Amino acid sequence: MPIPIVNYLALEPQPHLVAQQCTACKAKVFGRHNACPNCFALDFTEVDVPTTGVLKTFTIVHHDAKGVPVPYCAAVIDCGGMTVMGNIIGVDPDPEIITRGMEVQLKTYSLGNDAEGVEAIGFGFEPV
């Protein structure tokens, strides 16, 4: 069984992101929370996040910590009203190609296998 890079990436049936939604105020967050940061209620349900979205803003990182492959395009995507951070993949990290307002689609890719042969899966967004 492959393992996702983060627990909010679901691989089945088709790869998609999963948000925690507050049952009281419907606010959505990623990752484990002790209470809702908006209304302080304690219960969450899982909701699927649309796999397509609009690129709101981006940067192209040329200089990063040792071990991080550069250059890459980091971006903020609006997926049906949910703000998502992710890299733009499948195109050159070039500001002539990547533009604010473009439509993008979630894609997964292999991060390789660990010592026990388990494959890790990452995600990014590709221009539609």
Next chain:
Amino acid sequence: MTENVWILGIHMTPFGKRADKDVLDLAAEAALAALKDAGVTMRDMQVMGYGNLRGQTSGQSLQKQIGQTGIPSYNVSNACATGSTAMRAVMMSIKSGESDMGIAVGVEKLYGAGLLTGNDVGSGPETWTPKGRNGAIKNLDGYIGTSGMAGLFAQIGMAYNNSDPRANFELFARISEKSHSHSTLNPNAAYQNKMSLEQIMNDPMIAYPHTRSMCSANCDGAAAAVLVSESKLRTLSLEQQRRAVKISASVLASDPWTEAAQEFPDVSTVTRNAAIKAYELAGVGPQDMNLVELHDCFAAAELVHYDNLQLCEPGGAIDFFNSGATWRDGKTPVNVSGGLQSKGHPIAATGIANIWEVATHLRNEAGPRQIEGAKVGMAHVIGLGSSCTVHILEKSSL
């Protein structure tokens, strides 16, 4: 009504490479000079606020170097707002009536520190093991966006005003051109050289659209402020009263809930909230500001804060900058110190250093870079997370 609080003495050390000084040397340099500027000694201090993020020192360790009188020290950690939060701790003590005079110190040694989010992610674990609240199996920097500050603030700037395409590389570079030009008049700035637009744009790219000279400069430095209650100030000499600077507003805020900010930092909402409250407390408006020192950790940040601090019409920051308003001869001079990109950004010192810059103009002691006739000014600092301080200062009328 609680008591008004004033700055009695304040000092900023020269910023830059201070290889001959350790953290406590720099803290002591700033503290002793602020006390001298105030015309008082450690014997008069009843409370200390202290900030040093990377050096692991405390107010107590500074007291061992400059005077141990048993006063409490609030050792604070609040990202880039650490120094200003330390100052605010002293102010709150005075406002509460527990003390009538105190000192705040912020200090950092950062020269040559490289990336503050870490310079090596290592090779990662041998087996994928989910960790933390997101169950991350590896360091996510570079895989799910960037955790580098230059890239985060680049995205914040590129998102300005519904991702206005005019918020682009050249515009941000022109903002840095202003900062570097202003720094030529500041002998305390880490970098005092003028840079042309071409030089800035051709500098090595760190995170598009931020080149190296559009990023805040890691450097060493410290700043300290001696605060006093208004009633105590009125018992001091006329010269001390004349040079004192009134703190008309001091606001500290954290992020309120916004859905977007759960994933991606929102430096705007918290700054806007703090600014609104500060104007209300001080009873003045953005149009009254004779100078503003705002947190330009990266060029793109300056643009969004014109709007967040209401220095321009909503959504009008690009036109506002293009009008020349924020140059030192403009309507609202911004970062006449040279800002964090040229003056430098020793993190925990910055919050007090920005206040020192504004106070020095209000005292008419800023030398060649003096903004003539300055009576009211603002100092703004934000640390990601987010913590934001806004101070409005006024020239003494005592």
